[in-house]
Amino acid sequence: MSDVQNNDSWQDDASRDLMSLGGRLALLERGEGSHVWDVDGNRYLDFLGGIAVNSLGHAHPVFVETVSRQAATLSHVSNYFATPQQLELAARLKQLAGTGESGRVFLANSGTEANETAIKLARLHDADGLIVSLDGAFHGRSTGALALTPKPAYQDPFRPLMPGVKSIAPTIEALEQLFAGGERIAALVVEPIQGEAGVLPLPDGYLARARELTTTHGALLILDEVQTGMGRTGHWFAFQAEGIVPDAITLAKGIAAGFPLGALVTFGAASELFYPGTHNSTFGGNPLASAVANAVIQEIQDRDLLANVTTRGAQLRAGVEGLPLVADTRGAGLLIGIRLTAPLAAEVRAAAHERGLIVNAPTADAIRIAPAYTIGNAEVAEFLDLFGQALAAVSSAHPNQETPE
Ligand SMILES: *Cc1c(COP(=O)(O)O)cnc(C)c1O
16 A cells, blocks of 8 residues: 555556546545545535535534444344344335335445336336436436436447336426327336436426326336435425325435435335345345434434525525526525536536535536535535635636626
């Protein structure tokens, strides 16, 4: 191992030893609350939160205490056995999602694995129907989830992809055309807000219409709530703001605040599709991950953090509107897309990083923030200061980009 503390040789180490899949921005060593520090002691305000994962921030006492206690008690047993932690989590997820008695929970290790499980659910429901996703979607990088992620740069090197899928534009018109077309549809898989597409919400009324049409045509409505779920939007799940009940949701990212865990939650008849031998996962639902998720959910409830998510989200969006280069904001709760007046998001991200602020640029003209649910006035003020500085710097380097189109 080389000495990474005193120089930038870690960049060389990363290039030589890690799979070549893209650059890494800093060598981070430690975190506390909404801040992280790199090995040189530089401090960053983390408003990306590990891509909407660190819902309680870094090194939260509840997280630390739960991991330590459960690791010292029981961390893994395989799915030949149940554990109290796993049963408690399944019951909590059913209750939060409002599945009633008939709901079922499958515990996995990531969002992608939860989505692979959802794809198998759709196949069990109707082996001959199409699984339909939306243009701009992101459902994961494994081969099944990739087939539902219609982005040429992600898909093209890996053709042929899983058959029996197609994608449509994210509009109500395209949805109606799909179901009017007479093709057999097994399932419609959608994100309530497309995170990787730049925090793009579905059109108003989309989920209600999707529920009507899938029900009429006997297709499953599966919501990928990997990014939007577990409180990120100010509701436990984004669908709960839309007055609909899906057939299944997939979860991961914030569910255990940084401990790897994914889940598929089914509603009603969709709960009867899997049967013994059709699916499983060695690590999925282990007592360590489950205990952390239980503690995270309890902490969100005890501190009324969903209310804080809504309040701080509104505060951040109000503060961002009117800053240089900002066209508008979109999203819900603490999943916020900031649309710029010009395709300068990569530059803004870099300028923010130089000033000690972590955000990301999912598209050329959008900045995404997904900070911890625990942020308060101090973090909001620090963000607006650093982000405003970054925008001003990029704006003055591009003097003709001020006018929204
Ligand atoms: C991040 C994400 C995934 C993939 O989850 P992983 O945990 O990276 O496998 C799937 N769907 C959505 C909507 C996501 O945001």
